[in-house]
Amino acid sequence: MSRRGLEAALGAAVGPDHVLTDPDLRVGYELDWTGDYRGSARAVVRPGSTAEVAAVLRLCDRAGAPVVPQGGNTGLVGGSVPDATGSAVVLSTARLRAVDPVDRDAGQVTLGAGVPLAVAQHHARAAGFEVPVDLAARESATIGGMAATNAGGTRVMRHGTMRRQVMGIEAVLAGGDVWSHLAGLEKDNTGYDLAGLLCGSEGTLAVLTRVRLRLVPAPSHRVTALMGFADLAGAASALTGLRASLPGLEAAEYMVRPGVDLVRSVFGTPDPFDRPHPAYLVVEVAGATDPLPEVAAAVDGLAGVLDAAVAGSERQRQALWELRERHTDALAAVGPPRKYDVSIPLARLPDFVEAAVALFAPPNGPVCHHFGHLGDGNVHLNVLGLHGLADSDLEAIDGAVLGLVADAGGSISAEHGIGRLKRPWLGLSRSPAELAGFATLKSALDPRHTLNPGVLLAD
Numbered sequence: 001m002s003r004r005g006l007e008a009a010l011g012a013a014v015g016p017d018h019v020l021t022d023p024d025l026r027v028g029y030e031l032d033w034t035g036d037y038r039g040s041a042r043a044v045v046r047p048g049s050t051a052e053v054a055a056v057l058r059l060c061d062r063a064g065a066p067v068v069p070q071g072g073n074t075g076l077v078g079g080s081v082p083d084a085t086g087s088a089v090v091l092s093t094a095r096l097r098a099v100d101p102v103d104r105d106a107g108q109v110t111l112g113a114g115v116p117l118a119v120a121q122h123h124a125r126a127a128g129f130e131v132p133v134d135l136a137a138r139e140s141a142t143i144g145g146m147a148a149t150n151a152g153g154t155r156v157m158r159h160g161t162m163r164r165q166v167m168g169i170e171a172v173l174a175g176g177d178v179w180s181h182l183a184g185l186e187k188d189n190t191g192y193d194l195a196g197l198l199c200g201s202e203g204t205l206a207v208l209t210r211v212r213l214r215l216v217p218a219p220s221h222r223v224t225a226l227m228g229f230a231d232l233a234g235a236a237s238a239l240t241g242l243r244a245s246l247p248g249l250e251a252a253e254y255m256v257r258p259g260v261d262l263v264r265s266v267f268g269t270p271d272p273f274d275r276p277h278p279a280y281l282v283v284e285v286a287g288a289t290d291p292l293p294e295v296a297a298a299v300d301g302l303a304g305v306l307d308a309a310v311a312g313s314e315r316q317r318q319a320l321w322e323l324r325e326r327h328t329d330a331l332a333a334v335g336p337p338r339k340y341d342v343s344i345p346l347a348r349l350p351d352f353v354e355a356a357v358a359l360f361a362p363p364n365g366p367v368c369h370h371f372g373h374l375g376d377g378n379v380h381l382n383v384l385g386l387h388g389l390a391d392s393d394l395e396a397i398d399g400a401v402l403g404l405v406a407d408a409g410g411s412i413s414a415e416h417g418i419g420r421l422k423r424p425w426l427g428l429s430r431s432p433a434e435l436a437g438f439a440t441l442k443s444a445l446d447p448r449h450t451l452n453p454g455v456l457l458a459d
């Protein structure tokens, strides 16, 4: 089918107003959040229902046009934008925003794939529930994108990643077939776990159109504390103690002084203590009764704590979180940084971080910032000063960093996925037999490789 013919057919399927071909209208869909991945799309299509998604996929599959599913475009590995060839159609889920009433009996809700996390949170809270996954990009990141990347965030240590919350899915395969399995039954041993398969598939196997999510009862109390330590190893061993004494521990995030200085210099955020500390731990405990006395007692009894602050109000709680959550924005403001989102066994994490930072050479060379979800052994390395290097140099640096991850027994992707960024390194975390299994699945479900070619798997 000709370019014009495909555009006209897409217009007939979703309405001409929802097929964007004007470069000025497409541009926001062609650049990713990091600024590192900029592509070109032949069109951006915004279907408004599962049937329209099926029609779009059927047309593109037959026309041999690659399709890049896109939610909030907050992904950090280049998976949500097209490549530079101008051959792909971006399928935006922005109009898939249906929100079903919360099923209070089951503690579940079915949401359109394009519903932003913050909207889902608001909807769940109004019914006395909470979405178990939370992350700083909540205003834009969508439920479909979070399922497709198996997003993690700050509460994984208590509730698990997105895959554990997804109780059912509706999804469209490249050829237009629809999988709809949304009953949300706790017990449902009827064969393959297709919802689980699509979680983390990064838009390469199907387009999610609806997701049924498990909710948890909204805790009536939340207490947040910030502690300062002499080093990261001190923060890691304190966490082991806190885990044992605080069953309601929901989040344990770490940051180090250079990152805190950066956030303060970019956003003017106040210093939390009178004196600086090399490492910090933010913890949050939630419960049906006020956990403040338990938290205060647990922090008091901890070895290695040099300073501690417990938030006594929602405003103070937000201020403590702001220091940690604004790291990504602060780095983007002075960057762009090269990002490595990895997980490491907790016992080896401080040594790994030391070795990774030592790969770079401040004051004049690149600088490696790091922070992360300590409770899950998840480190976000962000290296400033690499932008503009030749691809071959960047690849050598990626190889050195991710090689350290493999040596430490870690995973090269903790929560952001593989995307385009980490595709060459997938073999560090997956065996040849597993990769052959991936290729078999891809060919079976998407024989023409229409969905997100070049992402996750070699094309």
Ligand SMILES: Cc1cc2nc3c(=O)[nH]c(=O)nc-3n(C[C@H](O)[C@H](O)[C@H](O)COP(=O)(O)OP(=O)(O)OC[C@H]3O[C@@H](n4cnc5c(N)ncnc54)[C@H](O)[C@@H]3O)c2cc1C
Binding pocket: 033, 068, 069, 070, 071, 072, 073, 074, 075, 076, 079, 080, 093, 113, 114, 134, 135, 136, 137, 140, 141, 142, 143, 144, 145, 146, 147, 148, 149, 150, 151, 152, 153, 154, 202, 203, 204, 206, 207, 208, 209, 328, 329, 415, 416, 452, 455
């Ligand atoms: C400030 C900031 C903080 C962040 N913090 C975290 C964090 O703590 N934890 C974490 O896990 N991530 C984090 N992220 C990364 C990002 O928010 C997540 O990866 C999120 O899940 C992406 O959702 P999205 O809707 O923006 O997806 P997009 O960026 O649009 O897409 C991501 C991938 O999913 C695919 N996709 C999107 N929608 C669908 C769909 N409906 N069907 C099939 N495939 C689809 C895309 O093709 C792409 O491969 C952060 C990002 C930012 C900018």
